[in-house]
Amino acid sequence: MDIIEAMGARHAVRDYTDEPIDDDALDALREAVAQANADGGLDIQLVHDDTDALGGCPTHYGRFRNVRYCIALIGRDGDDPDALDEKVGYWGERLALEAVRLGLDTGWVVLHETGDHEGRWTIGEGERMPAAIAVGHGARAGRPHRSKPVEELGALESGAFEDAPDWFVHGLEAVQLAPSALGKQPFRFTLLDDGRTVRAEALDGVQAHICLGVARLHFELGAGGDRFAWA
Template identity: 70%
Template sequence: MNIVEAMERRHAVRDFSDRPIDDDTLRALNEAVDAANADGGLDVQLVQDDTDAFGGCPTHYGRFKNVRYCIALIGSDDEDPAQLDRKVGYYGERLALTATQLGMGSSWVVLHETHDHDGRWRLGEGERMPAALALGYGNRPGRAHRSKPLEELGAVENGDLSGAPDWFLSGLRAVALAPSALGKQPVRFTLLEDGKTVLAQPLEGVQADICLGIARYHFEVGSGHTDIVVR
């Protein structure tokens, strides 16, 4: 399964079976976590627990069952909080799609009270955990989410999408597949007048900066284009 196929197949799974993740798959996940930390300057941690990988932390949205594995998306909060949220979205989605390629289900989740977590992860001085990924083998497959039309996800400066290059449209189609809080997709990508620079913006919405990070990863994969300005 290539990364584009993983984007098409990945849907949120919240009800997991007792099937353990085998050692080879755990090794591949840990390698992906190490790469995300190296590339993003993060402190992402893979959590395994036989009862509750969330460590008793309440979820912001959604009911989860039998979560024995999760990826705690942690980073330094010394920088702009929006910047950390965007990094977590970007590298977290990269990990979610890796899990899909490895045959697992996953779901984004925002947890509350993450400093009181029964020791499932470590939060260093000045660190914050904006989100996590529940992982495992689902009891049932996830369902596709609704997506905004491309005209609401993207635009061309001083023009319209009818004149957009194929790579930009491919990026927007990948963005349409991106998960987002409450399925609202509060993001917009604009191809600027120079025909090569893309402006990525969060819109009003829940966890909009995390959603923008997720969508940016999808756009880059779908378009093969990384000349992106965020503001």
């Protein structure tokens, strides 16, 4: 499948089997992680541990079982911590979709006490790990999540939503498929009056800026990155 098809096929999975990821898929994931780090200026790390790739860290929401592989989303904090969260959301979701494209299951997870990780990953000076992605073969298939209607996810700066161009609607339809904390989708996309510029903003909610980064990637893929510019 291609990355567009992967958006529709991706559903959160928290329970995994013992089946290892084959070498070809691991090599492809390593290559994708290296590319994301180069393009996003991050320090993302692919973790493999036969006992617990999440390092025993408590999860913010949901119980994960038998996670032997994860993608630790690590980056350097600047003056604006929201910026790192959004960047992690964007590049992390790109990696999650790549994993799905390779026939794997994934699940976003926010961990606490990531400093007590028994060497699973390395968090450097000035770095932070806002989230991780469990990867592997699911013990059972994930389920589609509920979504807000496109009219709640996006708007025109002025005018009726019915007048929105097709590419904007297609972007919002892709956003409907984006995972978000507790399924709340705390973000909004607005097409400005020039008919080309889109403003994406986080709303109040848990991990809202991580969710916004994920949704921005989905919007780009659905709308076509050459059709618009970010505000």
